[in-house]
Amino acid sequence: MANISARFITIGILYALLAMCLGVWMGVNQEFQNAHLHAHINLVASVWFVLFALAYKAYPATATTRLAAVHFWLANLGAAIFLPGIYIAMNYESPLLAIVGSLLTIASMVAFLVNFRRNYAAGVSPSAVAPSAVISARSPAA
Numbered sequence: 001m002a003n004i005s006a007r008f009i010t011i012g013i014l015y016a017l018l019a020m021c022l023g024v025w026m027g028v029n030q031e032f033q034n035a036h037l038h039a040h041i042n043l044v045a046s047v048w049f050v051l052f053a054l055a056y057k058a059y060p061a062t063a064t065t066r067l068a069a070v071h072f073w074l075a076n077l078g079a080a081i082f083l084p085g086i087y088i089a090m091n092y093e094s095p096l097l098a099i100v101g102s103l104l105t106i107a108s109m110v111a112f113l114v115n116f117r118r119n120y121a122a123g124v125s126p127s128a129v130a131p132s133a134v135i136s137a138r139s140p141a142a
Contacts (some may be wrong), residue, residue, distance in 0.1 A: 004068050005057040011076065012049030015041055033065050037086050044105060045079045052112065057073030061122035067115035 019041040026032050056063040082101025089095040
């Protein structure tokens with residue numbers, strides 16, 4: 001999938017902004033009953049999406065596979081269903097969307113794992129090399 005890293009990081013940043021706005025709203029109104037939703041937006045969408053972007057950037061062979069596209073769409077669909085589902089489950093006692101969304105989120109992580117294990121060794125970008133290895137490789141021999 002073209003530019004999967006850019007897509008994941010962009011969406012991750014948007015989820016971070018959403019979580020920040022929710023956190024500010026909760027603080028201003030002193031209403032913290034949705035703190036768990038705030039935490040899940042930060043972790044499930046924001047943090048994981050940015051980590052996915054970094055992994056796909058560091059291991060470019062994993063970014064161009066059909067499984068990468070499956071992972072991208074499952075992760076986005078899962079987050080889009082799971083996060084509102086948490087709110088609905090906690091405030092209206094109807095957990096169906098949270099259940100479906102969480103299962104899609106798990107499926108996306110399985111797709112990521114399978115894709116990574118199958119394809120990461122096919123090529124590692126030079127940017128993934130540890131900085132100390134680059135420095136020592138450039139240093140003149142003593």
